[in-house]
Amino acid sequence: MTAPLHDNRPGTSGARLPDTQHGMRRRNLSRVMHAVAAHGPLSRAAVASRIGLTRAAVSTLVDELIRSGLLDELGPERPGRVGRPGSALAVSARGPVGIGAEVGVDHLAVCAVDLRGETRARAVRRVGNRGRSPEPVLRELAALVRRVCDDARGAGMTPAGLAVAVPGLVARGTRTLVRAPNLGWHDLDLEPLLLSELPLTVDNEANFGALAELWLGDGIPEDFLHVSAEIGIGAALIVDGRLLRGTRGFAGELGHIPVRAEGPPCPCGGRGCLEQYAGEVAVLRAAGLEPGEDRLGLLAERAAAGDKAVRRALRGAGAAMGIALTGAVNLLDPEAVVLGGALSRLAPWLLPSLERELTGRTGGRACGVTVSGLGPDGPLLGAAHSVVRAVLDDPVGVGAAG
Amino acid sequence: MTAPLHDNRPGTSGARLPDTQHGMRRRNLSRVMHAVAAHGPLSRAAVASRIGLTRAAVSTLVDELIRSGLLDELGPERPGRVGRPGSALAVSARGPVGIGAEVGVDHLAVCAVDLRGETRARAVRRVGNRGRSPEPVLRELAALVRRVCDDARGAGMTPAGLAVAVPGLVARGTRTLVRAPNLGWHDLDLEPLLLSELPLTVDNEANFGALAELWLGDGIPEDFLHVSAEIGIGAALIVDGRLLRGTRGFAGELGHIPVRAEGPPCPCGGRGCLEQYAGEVAVLRAAGLEPGEDRLGLLAERAAAGDKAVRRALRGAGAAMGIALTGAVNLLDPEAVVLGGALSRLAPWLLPSLERELTGRTGGRACGVTVSGLGPDGPLLGAAHSVVRAVLDDPVGVGAAG
Incomplete structure (x- = not known):
């Protein structure tokens, strides 16, 4: 009889963080990032009140996130409030971006989404993929990924990961497309074919579509x-x-x-x-x-x-x-x-x-x-946002790797 | 766009503990209790290695659990091992017990289960409940609960909560039986009828049956x-x-x-x-x-x-x-x-x-x-064990209230 003691898996990243000082710091860094991403710009005091920590604790966390390039300080808030003016915090527009990609039956698409949730680059190719062999299709997708990554890097951002939506069943925790009847593909590990240096996740388009609805709907x-x-x-x-x-x-x-x-x-x-x-x-x-x-x-x-x-x-x-x-x-x-x-x-x-x-x-x-x-864009947005949320869920860990 | 940041809900207790020093201590107390309940008797060193904390940290937690009457120290382990002999820890047989109850179509049953998972008292009454009005049925159930609680107290144990399995739909987070077609009951709040001084939960018998399977199967x-x-x-x-x-x-x-x-x-x-x-x-x-x-x-x-x-x-x-x-x-x-x-x-x-x-x-x-x-006993056992697990999930909080 073993017990599922605590489930600390934040969002979709699936990381089970240890319940130690270090784990607690990582979770609290994540809370600060999520609060600012969802509700920013926010002062340190507003962040503290939202997540239920002291202002001093929040300041230490914020300083680390600013050093890591994940938060920006916008300068003092406009006067008129009582007390010392706080400086508003916002998620950095020059930090990590999530790269989402989609293999459709009649198109390929890639986009880059920043930590604020804005799409910063995008590439689409209309092409009938039904019955094509996987190698050339994924070579074309990889070329689109490189183009979008180059655009993002040119704007000072860092791709933090690549998530690919596919029209078929993906074995849990793998990058293997088990069956995609409408492409005619089966038992296909996408990783060696995509040749991406980015951390890679692969999932069913319906799953990414539903996550997009949850996060953006x-x-x-x-x-x-x-x-x-x-x-x-x-x-x-x-x-x-x-x-x-x-x-x-x-x-x-x-x-x-x-x-x-x-x-x-x-x-x-x-x-x-x-x-x-x-x-x-x-x-x-x-x-x-x-x-x-x-x-x-x-x-x-x-x-x-x-x-x-x-x-x-x-x-x-x-x-x-x-x-x-x-x-x-x-x-x-x-x-x-x-x-x-x-x-x-x-x-x-x-x-x-x-x-x-x-x-x-x-x-x-x-x-x-x-x-x-969201319509037909759901799966592509869900893929890109899954990377963004993995950064927000473990900002210094993933951010540092990007 | 608000994020479900962290889900710290342990087991079925549903408590979302804050991510603070205090919350961390409570979670680690729970880990110690679960480790000893599932694998005990265990030495402090064995607990430390199972849950990934230092031995010093575990000792502090263990001392608190011993003071609260939740853990017993069994005395030094038998010699023959290298190093200073550790004292084995076991879940107390005289601590809290979970009271489970079941309203069946043709019976009423109550049992008390201790933190080791052993049934310590039990009462069953065969009675056709179909078409009876709820008041006398629940009065009879309350009498069985009192009898089992008295037995448990007589053996030095403290009832920590009452969980009741019913053959119908229960509105989530309430004690209200919305529909039980086989009893002919509907929209019935069980709390005022049970008059129990114990913390009360009510759930569908199928849910408790499945939990029993998960925990005991x-x-x-x-x-x-x-x-x-x-x-x-x-x-x-x-x-x-x-x-x-x-x-x-x-x-x-x-x-x-x-x-x-x-x-x-x-x-x-x-x-x-x-x-x-x-x-x-x-x-x-x-x-x-x-x-x-x-x-x-x-x-x-x-x-x-x-x-x-x-x-x-x-x-x-x-x-x-x-x-x-x-x-x-x-x-x-x-x-x-x-x-x-x-x-x-x-x-x-x-x-x-x-x-x-x-x-x-x-x-x-x-x-x-x-x-x-488990057969027909599943729902009753699941109910009692749900209380036991609530204690293990938040040992000092619930234990202190018991």
Whole structure:
């Protein structure tokens, strides 16, 4: 009987810091950074009051963060307040940046986000990656990463890490893409192919999309189910502000919840999975359209133009999603379901039938369904912000390595 | 954008300790207690090496725990080792005890568990509670609690808290039973009816059953889905060694995952829910048996005797559970599914069809299904141990209040 004593893992960095003087100092440095990043500019006194430490303790921490180039002192606050004027602190615009990258089925994208959360550089390449072999695709991605890093360094910033979003399952704690059916890749370790000198993390695009929603979304709760789709249908679960990854890293396979137990067979081995009713291939077939590039865009366009077959197909997909989500909501009791990624464009035609099923089947007790404001940019932003948050979570450790 | 900075919640106590000298001392006291409870008797040196603190630091903590009556010094270890003999430390047998209680559909039970995890007192009353009004039931439970507490005090121990397992949904962070269809109770605050002077927690029996499995089960991983049944079918999710409660505390409603989208209506508002195929009422109907007391026991008996109708009914229930679990496993990627509570008795006849569906529908990639060794005692033990762990998690705080 061993006990999970304390879980000090901050954000997504996963580091379990020892409960010592040294560990406490590192955690408090992180608290100062998070407070200033989220609410700055702030005076030392305001930081102290926000994080519940004495002003003297905060001053020591702040001095270390200024020396490390992570915080800037903006000069004295404007007069008019009682007492000695404090100097406002802000997160440095010339410190570390997080590099996010995305391998999409029809594009590659890279961006650099600074500690304030601002995108400072960006590169995108439209290219059909389906069926291409991984080597040239990742060579092209590496070239985009180098270009964005050079831009960031040219502006005085230091890339602190690279996070790559991929459209498939990634084994937990590795950089190995286990299956990406829509690219045709499997069991692929990305690290040797990316040849990046930066610390590298790789994760499913649905996971990064959900984290982006958590960190950047407007009015998003700390418990939600984030549903996204490109060709397949993925989901990611945020519970108490953390991503639920699953034992192997494969949690969130909403697309393979059985919607009709005796339905058509699915390549996963199941029958009547949600993807057989609401995946791109199924919806195109129901709408009488052929597969091709940017079919979700085409569906949105036709639906907006009033195409009856397309609207009927999306209604059916929404109803199937409502049935699968009834199971998910009963199991997880989230505060909200968020439709993100490419699904956000189709929401107007999916939502009515989805909500009808979900509300009807839960006796009106289910949570609400909302649509992401981040749209298709979610996974890329989530990747870059995951690096930024790793810096904020352990500022002197990661910052020093950058 | 506010960040969930650090999650210091130890075990189930939910206390977020401040990251100060004082908070650090409390956490380290807890580490010492957990180390000795899980692995004791241990010398000070062995504790120090287990938790990564210096021996001097550990000695100070140990002295405080001895003064508080939480640790006992057993005297010098037997000679034969090199160096000065250390004195072995053990968790006190005369310290705090956790009081667990259970309101079942056909019984009431209370037990006292000490910090070593041993049951020190116990009282059970067989009584059909279905349809009774809550007041007399809880008066009887309160009398059993008093009797067990008196027994514990008579043996020199101090009840530190009372945790009550109930067969229904409890609103998160409250003592309010929102719905218990099998008792016929709803929206019931248990606190005024129990009149206990002890700190009180109330939770769903499936949640306490899963926690018991996590804390006491043999070879149980830190990520699993615990499925239990009395009349309905409940589940509880343990993720990274924590219970996933859901926003309102209603997570784990496996019984209301749609198994056949157009199936028979369910009182929950849905159609074709798992309970319509594998709940007690459905299984009895399929087996041609009437409802009554201890019907799961009757089913087990008949199945063991080779009754074909009963075996067919359990096969059907197992298949429906396999379909619902396919959805749950795709969504959560647990390391194991554990059948607990009354289900463990029926496992021999449920498992073959359950595993056939689950394995077939996941292409053989699903986790294994195991059967709990705790059986029907799980929820009661989980309740008592939740109090014990709250003491171990914050020994001087809770211990002092006891």
